[in-house]
């Protein structure tokens with residue numbers, strides 16, 4: 001034991017599980033699939049560049065120099081909100097440390113007792129009371145925690161995210177507790193920018209048509225025609241998305257909850273987070289406190305060559321509201337019998353007789369190199385909820 005151990009210190013983000021990508025030494029955090037994000041950036045920058053090149057000189061000369069100035073300010077604001085949404089931690093919850101996971105398994109076993117062979121174990125759910133409503137906390141088999149209220153597991157990023165709204169391929173990140181307001185400001189400002197450019201494109205064409213004729217104007221300004229087309233098709237989806245999120249904010253509800261019908265339909269549970277007042281709900285969502293990241297992704301940790309600590313890279317202050325408190329490691333306890341990764345609903349689980357000892361079912365738990373799940377959803381026109389435990 002007296003041998004010299006050469007240990008290297010690494011940043012915690014280098015060892016984080018999940019499928020995020022990092023750059024700038026952990027300061028920037030995104031999903032791994034960024035193709036659609038680059039398309040978003042290209043469309044915004046491209047359309048605005050055409051506007052600045054073709055319309056702004058003419059409009060500044062014939063109408064007002066304030067037109068390009070306001071467009072530049074709005075453009076910079078849109079880009080700032082996009083980067084703020086895309087590059088930040090949306091509210092990822094650290095996974096349980098091995099000792100925490102073992103402890104939670106023991107707690108669940110103790111609560112459930114012995115399940116007879118051939119019977120399904122009861123669902124792993126805890127109930128909490130929030131504003132006199134009973135809210136269920138579901139267990140996440142990947143993160144090995146009971147998720148806090150409103151959290152959900154994003155199957156693309158492979159992390160539980162607090163106040164999970166949805167995974168947005170257009171911004172290349174999850175939208176959750178820490179970046180929702182920036183996402184909303186992004187969609188709102190992008191709607192204004194699209195309407196602004198579209199309107200002044202039309203005015204520009206109309207003014208030039210008086211002097212040169214309509215067809216000649218179209219021939220002379222192909223950039224304007226392209227902008228009008230891009231803005232026209234973007235307008236509906238972006239303005240529609242902004243309207244939808246305005247509606248959700250007024251109810252203090254998330255996209256995930258809306259799609260699942262968490263506060264309506266069969267459950268008939270009232271939204272315990274709503275203040276029953278549109279103004280208060282908007283204030284809370286848009287002007288509430290800014291939450292710090294609980295990942296501590298730029299913190300230092302000892303590099304474990306065996307990689308055994310990979311899943312423990314989350315901050316030691318982990319699992320804010322979710323998992324139970326950390327207790328002493330139960331070293332004498334054999335490894336808890338993990339029920340094979342039920343991401344599927346209870347009715348799809350295999351019976352317990354089929355093998356706790358067997359290798360995990362390939363259908364239920366994607367291995368580390370499981371191919372990205374995004375394909376069907378990323379084609380959709382707007383953002384989609386990707387919730388594994390739906």
Ligand SMILES: [Zn+2]
Nearest residue numbers: 140143153160
């Ligand atoms: Zn999870």
Ligand SMILES: [Zn+2]
Nearest residue numbers: 154157167174
């Ligand atoms: Zn995600």
